Each structure stands twice: as structure tokens, then as C-alpha cells.
Amino acid sequence: MPIILNLISGLTRRLALLGRGLASLVRLIGIAIGCLRGEGTLQQRLAKAVTRPVSFRLIFDVLRAFLPNLVFSKQFITSYDNTGTASVTRYQDVVEVVSRDGDFEVVYEPRMLEITGSENFFLGMQDTPQYSRDVSNMRIAVRRNDVVDIIQPFAARKAAEFVEATNGRIDVPKDLTLPVPAQLVGEYFGTPGPSELQMIDWTTNMFWFLFIDLKKDPSVGAKAREGALRCREYLDTAIRERKAAPSDRDDVLNRCLAMQAANLPGMDDLGIRNNLIGLIIGAIPTTSKAAIQALEQLLDRPQALEGAQRAARADDDRLLASYIFEALRFNPVNPLIYRRAARDAVIAKGTLRSRKIPKGTMVLAVNLSAMFDPLKIDAPNEFRVDRPWDNYILWGYGLHTCFGAHINQVLIPAILKPLLKKTGLRRAAGAAGQVDTMGTPFPAHLVLEFDRA
Ligand code: HEM
Numbered sequence: 001m002p003i004i005l006n007l008i009s010g011l012t013r014r015l016a017l018l019g020r021g022l023a024s025l026v027r028l029i030g031i032a033i034g035c036l037r038g039e040g041t042l043q044q045r046l047a048k049a050v051t052r053p054v055s056f057r058l059i060f061d062v063l064r065a066f067l068p069n070l071v072f073s074k075q076f077i078t079s080y081d082n083t084g085t086a087s088v089t090r091y092q093d094v095v096e097v098v099s100r101d102g103d104f105e106v107v108y109e110p111r112m113l114e115i116t117g118s119e120n121f122f123l124g125m126q127d128t129p130q131y132s133r134d135v136s137n138m139r140i141a142v143r144r145n146d147v148v149d150i151i152q153p154f155a156a157r158k159a160a161e162f163v164e165a166t167n168g169r170i171d172v173p174k175d176l177t178l179p180v181p182a183q184l185v186g187e188y189f190g191t192p193g194p195s196e197l198q199m200i201d202w203t204t205n206m207f208w209f210l211f212i213d214l215k216k217d218p219s220v221g222a223k224a225r226e227g228a229l230r231c232r233e234y235l236d237t238a239i240r241e242r243k244a245a246p247s248d249r250d251d252v253l254n255r256c257l258a259m260q261a262a263n264l265p266g267m268d269d270l271g272i273r274n275n276l277i278g279l280i281i282g283a284i285p286t287t288s289k290a291a292i293q294a295l296e297q298l299l300d301r302p303q304a305l306e307g308a309q310r311a312a313r314a315d316d317d318r319l320l321a322s323y324i325f326e327a328l329r330f331n332p333v334n335p336l337i338y339r340r341a342a343r344d345a346v347i348a349k350g351t352l353r354s355r356k357i358p359k360g361t362m363v364l365a366v367n368l369s370a371m372f373d374p375l376k377i378d379a380p381n382e383f384r385v386d387r388p389w390d391n392y393i394l395w396g397y398g399l400h401t402c403f404g405a406h407i408n409q410v411l412i413p414a415i416l417k418p419l420l421k422k423t424g425l426r427r428a429a430g431a432a433g434q435v436d437t438m439g440t441p442f443p444a445h446l447v448l449e450f451d452r453a
Pocket of ligand 1: 278284395404
């Protein structure tokens, strides 16, 4: 009996996969036809239309159904050495690529070295003893318990203060989602920087260079190198001054210095500085972008927004988090994870979609697509808040899964909660109510309004 049920369920899911692929193809053709008229050139109109999150999802619906694993000789990413490109779009295959870290390696080392000016940071390392040493050291300094003991209460307090200070009109990135993680880095890590804005600026430029500048834009590189130099100088001074005038603050910097005093390998001044720089790069712009992207998905779905607001007002943090992660599934900060084949490798072995990936190929494991794969995810296009956690690949997977994963799960909801509690929450009229990135890959402005108490 279970065999028959499994057969029916498997067939239904495959039909859903093909049906969705076909329906999305038709919608994409409709979008392309719609671009025949309008402002600007046809190329500009097409580029604008296909880079919207909803278009990405349609494109991946088609690929997942009909061309799940592709290999091209063309190099789409030029910032890191490679010999060609592969794309992988089904959940099972995305997970396979990011789990086989011996076959599909992280590529970030050369740019990490430019940022640290000395040694690699652990996100740029393969699974080596140095990787284990550095991650373990940082896990001792950034403890799991801190998430509820320090990070959540701090973020909740700051976010409430910032929202209350705005009086019914808030520029969300500027007034809330950037300052909270920036101040958290100051308080919890013990490294506030010369100013909050400076820290935001440096970390944004370094992050952009390391992970988003796929086409090697010289101006991005120049800004990141300059920011990295200043950030290194600042951290070196902060470490030196803290050692010269010790304090009993319980922050990450002091914990690192205690580990240094205990002669832990990898924790000399340079090691501490490089680890701190790697962590703070990951912490500020990403958190803000995730909060904004989740908020936007909610704003575009009145029912989901109402549900999230009800959860916020009832202080049901678990349910609120479910709304936020489901919203992020529709537009995650990292829609794909890229790796380079360290040797010739075969993916999806034993299936019709099996492909050989030649050594040197850059493999795009499209986690956005994986999160909409009907072979794995129930009713993927519905907005649901009862999904199991393994339906989500929001911050990496496998060896290099985000170091801040547990922080994100609490920090993003804590930042958004006081705003979501407000009645009459809406976008401001006109351009102000839409995200403005100011030419960066990160939201710089988005004005919302709410009823004043
Ligand atoms: C919503 C916010 C965040 C997002 C979307 C995000 C995303 C990611 C992703 C996709 C990866 C994997 C990269 C890869 O495999 O190539 C990653 C790794 C990492 N993230 Fe995050 N991150 C966030 C917040 C944070 C925070 C708050 C921290 C620091 C406390 C952090 C530190 C790191 C580090 C150190 C790694 C490397 C982990 C390793 O190599 O083992 N991230 N992050």
C-alpha cells in the first residue's frame, strides 16, 4: 500500500513540477511581450523586468522543470578564476553541491587576503585544520547562549527606541535596520568603530567586493580596499588600546583577549583582528537587507502582513519569525551559493539529469530555486507559516553555513517587531515608499508610515 501511495505522491509532484514550469514559461513570454513598449530601450526594459525577484522565480521554475542542471563553457563570474559555469536548481542537487565541499570548494580566498591584508578568514578556507581552529575559537567567543541573553534583548530595546523616535514616518534602513546591527557590533563585539556610519560604509563595501562584485568592477574593489585598510587600522588600535587599558566588559573582544592570554593557537593580535573583520562584514549589511526584503514581501501581501502584525502584537516571537522566514523564502538575501569544482565531478549520479562538472567550473547552486522545488516543498508558491525548517536555505548550507545563523533567526524578527506592532503600517506615497539602493546592492532608503499613537 505505501508503495502505491508513494507512487501517486511522486507522480503528483512531478506533474506539479512540469505544470509550474510550463505556466511560468507562458508568464515569462507575457512579460517579454509587455516589454515591447515603455520607457527606455527594449534591452533596458527587459533587464528591469527579468531582474525582479518574481521573474527570477519564474525563470527557475522553467529551468527546474526542463533543464535542472546546466553546464556552459562561458564564465559568468569573472571576479574569481574559473573555466565555465554550471547551474543547479533542484533542492536535492543544490544540497548535494554545497554538502560536497571536497569536490566543490569556496573561492573567496584571494579577495579575503586583500581584505585582511594578511591571512585568510575561515569563510575563504577549505575544510582544513586551520578552518576548524578558527571557527572553534570564534564559537567560544560568540556563544550560542548570547543570542537570547544579550543579542535579542539589546536588539529589541534599540529597535523599539528607534521606532518610537520616528513619530509615524520612518526611513527603515537608515533609522532602524542598519543602526541596530551596527550598534550591536559596537556593544556586543566591543568594536563600535569611529562612527556607526563609518562601520556601515566599510562593511558594506567589503561585503560587496567579496560576494556580490561578480564582474570585477574596479570602483567596487577600490572602495573595498580603502574600507578594509581603515577598518584594519581601527581594529588594530582597538585591540592595542584594550590591552593597554583592560576592562571587565563581557564582550567578544575581551573574550578573544582572554583566549589569547590562555595561549590558544590562532588568537594572537592579528588572528583576533582577522576573525573580527570577517564576522562584522557578515553582520551589518546582510542583516539590514534581510529585514528589508522580508518586510517588502509582507507589505506586498496584505494577509501575510496582517498575520505578522498580529503575531508581533501578541508577542508570539516564534510565529512572527515564521512569517519573516517565509517572506525571505520569496526573496532571500543570497539567492545562490557559488562554488568551484576542485576536480571533475558528477552531480545527481544515477538520474536522468546527472551531469559531469569539469574541474574549474563555477557551480551556481541556486538556493532560491531549491526553496520552490515541488519535489521537496509542499505547495511552494503558497505563503505558509507552518513549514519545517529544512524547507529553508536562507543563509548557506553545509560546511560554510552562516556562522550567524542562530543570531539571524532572532535578530531579524527582533528588529522588525516594534515596527510591525504599529497600526496603519504602509509605504509612503511615491518613490519614497520604494526601496532606493543608492547604486549599491543594499537598501539605503525605504520610507514607511504608520498611525501615530
Ligand atoms: C541575514 C543575515 C545574514 C545572511 C543572509 C548571511 C548569509 C550567509 C551565507 C549565504 C553564508 C554562506 C556563504 C557561502 O557558503 O559561500 C554565510 C556564511 C557566514 N556568515 Fe552569514 N549571513 C548573515 C548574517 C551573519 C551574521 C550576523 C554573522 C556574524 C555574526 C555572519 C557571519 C558569517 C560567517 C563568519 C560565515 C562563514 C561561515 C563558515 O565559513 O563556516 N553572518 N552567511
